[in-house]
Amino acid sequence: DGGITQSPKYLxxxxxxxxxxxxxxxxxxxxxxxxxxxxxxxxxxxxxxQIVNDxxxxxxxxxxxxxxxxxxxxxxxxxxxxxxxxxxxxCASSKTGGHTGELFFGEGSRLTxx
Amino acid sequence: xxxxxxxxHHVILSEAASLELGCNYSYGGTVNxxxxxxxxxxxxQLLLKYFSGDPLVKGIKGFEAEFIKSKFSFNLRxxxxxxxxxxxxxxxxxxxxxxxxxxxxxGTTLQVKP
Numbered sequence: 001d002g003g004i005t006q007s008p009k010y011l012x013x014x015x016x017x018x019x020x021x022x023x024x025x026x027x028x029x030x031x032x033x034x035x036x037x038x039x040x041x042x043x044x045x046x047x048x049x050q051i052v053n054d055x056x057x058x059x060x061x062x063x064x065x066x067x068x069x070x071x072x073x074x075x076x077x078x079x080x081x082x083x084x085x086x087x088x089x090x091c092a093s094s095k096t097g098g099h100t101g102e103l104f105f106g107e108g109s110r111l112t113x114x
Numbered sequence: 115x116x117x118x119x120x121x122x123h124h125v126i127l128s129e130a131a132s133l134e135l136g137c138n139y140s141y142g143g144t145v146n147x148x149x150x151x152x153x154x155x156x157x158x159q160l161l162l163k164y165f166s167g168d169p170l171v172k173g174i175k176g177f178e179a180e181f182i183k184s185k186f187s188f189n190l191r192x193x194x195x196x197x198x199x200x201x202x203x204x205x206x207x208x209x210x211x212x213x214x215x216x217x218x219x220x221g222t223t224l225q226v227k228p
Contacts, residue, residue: 040220
């Protein structure tokens with residue numbers, strides 16, 4: 001079945017450690033996105049990529065980094081510079097970057113910083 | 115800055131009651147509008163979308179939404195809710211001339227009592 005796979009589903013890390021969240025899609029979509037979901041704040045865009053080897057900052061990119069070396073993969077690194085990293089992270093993809101279609105979401109990764 | 119505001123954070127209804135969830139956006143140009151739904155334990159999925167044409171759009175599971183340009187609104191409605199409609203609902207907006215950014219509202223949690 002086509003879809004988006006995020007891993008791990010749950011992750012714990014100590015303060016000061018970097019952590020990388022994986023996102024893989026087999027939908028042959030060009031565009032991929034990372035959102036952060038916090039209670040009462042909805043989804044906020046961290047980074048997005050409309051094509052391989054290119055990505056743009058979203059509204060809350062500070063403390064995060066991404067890469068897009070392959071069409072299928074868009075990993076997100078939460079660095080130690082992110083002041084409040086405990087959150088639910090959602091990866092999504094769409095056929096094009098133009099939002100003329102829908103976003104397809106993964107099941108999310110919940111990161112807890114101890 | 116562009117923004118999306120959902121008026122109701124938590125709505126509790128009995129089965130068969132009518133539903134209307136408010137959504138207003140702030141943007142001066144042409145927009146694409148979306149409602150996404152997240153059922154308990156499931157990933158976010160598209161409920162309905164508006165790009166152009168008839169301002170009354172119909173989505174899955176009997177939901178509909180009306181785009182009122184003069185009010186910058188895109189309210190979600192359903193004449194008679196069911197217990198299975200219990201979920202979190204997100205309104206989202208992207209400028210038609212967008213660079214790939216989809217802006218979400220804060221979300222509304224709907225609880226339907228049997």
